Amino acid sequence: MTDDYLLEHPEVRSIRVAAADLNGQPRGKRIPRRYADKAITEGTRFPFSVLNLDIWGEDIDDSPLVFAAGDPDGILKPTERGFVPMPWIDAPTALLPIWMFHEDGRPFAGDPRQALARVVERYTARGLTPVVATEMEFYLIDDRGKELRVPPSPRSGKRRHQAEILALRQLDAWDAFFTALYDACEAMDIPADTTISEAGPGQFEINLMHQSDALKAADDAWFFKLLVSGLARRHGFAASFMAKPYPEYSGNGLHTHFSILDAEGRNIFDDGTPQGSAALRHAVAGCLAAMPGSMLILAPHATSYDRLVPGAHAPTGIAWAYENRTTALRIPSGSPAARRIEHRVAGGDINPYLLITAILGAALNGIEDAAEPPPPITGNAYQQALPQLPDSWAAAVDAFATSPEIARIFAPELITNFLATKRQELHYMAGLGPEEQTELYLDIV
Structure with a gap:
């Protein structure tokens, strides 16, 4: 209590x-x-x-x-x-x-957590329960000077500017911070699982475990962002979920994995085959259809679109595939009982409540409509002629305003309020240069 x-x-x-x-x-x-x-x-x-x-x-x-x-x-x-x-x-x-x-x-209705509760109620009415996990990417940054830099290693005192994908040396160098972070996650009941070093210098990813309470999954992602940012400052540096703090290095994504259980606790995406069930295809179709309209939630800020460029480990085309990280939706391999969808578009700078609402709402739209997606692609999505995601903040605002899929997911009041917010930001952000935008977003998002 x-x-x-x-x-x-x-x-x-x-x-x-x-x-x-x-x-x-x-x-x-x-x-x-x-x-x-x-x-x-x-x-x-x-x-x-x-x-x-x-x-x-x-x-x-x-x-x-x-x-x-x-x-x-x-x-x-x-x-x-x-x-x-x-x-x-x-x-x-x-x-x-x-x-x-x-x-x-x-x-x-304008409360983002209430928006997620509203979508969860739609699932409950159909006897369904979404299971959600998030992958949280962030940078550790020394922002004390005019230029952002990698903090000096607490172990060696050196600044390592090279990418160190899955490098134990990076994890060991920052062990004091990560030990404190895991202790804090345990105290806050945030289910932090695996940590890896990522493609950018000083960049890391921590996975939060799957759970059958979408509201708790969103809470955990929100708490985690607050925790990482606050704890980093206690250790003498910054942590940022900004979509792309360094122009020359990889951006921060926030990938969301989800499956759906029926009333008996069975995964409705599992039909015993590697391809997955009809329900999986319907959910994929719903997510693809809603993707242009969802872009303002998946990439909500002026600098969010710096990450979404071809060949930068972030999707630009609207497509899905099996075990393919160049697409917007990936179906991971593994046990059929664990069949799930990975939504790969969002940056780390999102609102977790709106993100999970948009994804789960879009999937349920597709399930309710028994919609069929286009065939899954194979190969490099960046090199294929695909429908493209909105590539600018202004285009995303327009797509959100007119999307019938968004109108099914979110209450009219929230849509109106979010559009007003983003249009005001779009107007005033035009007067800021890149350095001023980075200074604004580095800690806030």
């Missing part, structure tokens, strides 16, 4: 209550421990508009949530997750995740 956490942790001195806004930024309050009971039992209040701020934390111009409505409060109640520790804060502190409701108890 939420109340029990504080009884079991008398060392906690303060709490944070926080919800994710549309950009995935934590918005909330600091509350002394002695007043925690009210936040737990009655909830807390702040304006609906707070979940619809731009990347600078500013109100959206002409938002219907602000002056037109009188900027009213919503009620934010604890999620089922309850308290989690915040190991990156010096004083013992606990985070109480919250989500937003109207006064009459209705979920606020």
